[in-house]
């Protein structure tokens with residue numbers, strides 16, 4: 603059974619605290635193969651990997667939301683450590699204008715493996731594997747910023763009752779899965795006639811943005827990881843971020859919400875949890891917390 607393991611590596615903002623490091627979320631997708639993806643890579647992310655007991659060498663794709671220090675400065679240390687660990691495999695890095703910005707950032711480093719940069723400042727699919735897609739949508743912050751959506755592809759599963767009814771053998775089932783149709787007793791049986799759809803799982807990562815109406819559609823049926831720099835509207839100092847009342851608007855669309863990018867003025871996790879305890883699908887993320895989807 604395919605699954606997603608999320609690990610919050612950093613849930614703080616520009617100035618870290620002892621409890622909250624800079625932004626980073628790791629995602630393992632366990633399907634036919636296992637994929638290891640990283641969303642943002644704030645300073646010290648490689649140490650957070652060690653604490654979370656995840657091998658950072660497994661990461662093959664990194665998705666940067668924007669080029670503010672608290673979201674990407676950890677790239678340098680992480681990539682250099684990967685080099686010292688004798689990485690040879692290519693790594694792909696996505697971000698707004700990353701095709702231009704990325705090579706500039708790394709020009710003083712001679713890494714022993716290829717680093718490929720891709721611009722993600724657009725709307726739509728930016729990356730695809732056999733089992734999942736990554737989509738983006740531009741959001742609104744002080745610089746070009748995107749939100750990412752990891753989307754497992756929908757799957758068709760054979761319906762046991764329909765198979766029994768049509769008296770299909772194990773080989774016929776295999777044939778229908780591979781070729782999407784077979785002929786039996788001069789009749790064509792299509793895969794869609796004997797299967798049902800399993801909706802793919804979705805994870806949306808949206809940090810450093812104001813509330814945007816268009817995000818409601820983008821986060822539909824997803825596990826939404828959304829920034830919540832401020833918890834009360836009266837605390838808002840920099841207007842290009844979100845506060846709790848903004849994020850709560852996504853409750854009806856998203857399956858679950860994890861609040862992250864939490865301002866350092868909020869020291870007590872339990873106090874923040876109290877603020878959301880009335881909303882059963884809203885959680886306050888914390889560093890090194892793991893979530894299974």
Ligand SMILES: [Zn+2]
Nearest residue numbers: 615616672810
């Ligand atoms: Zn930030």
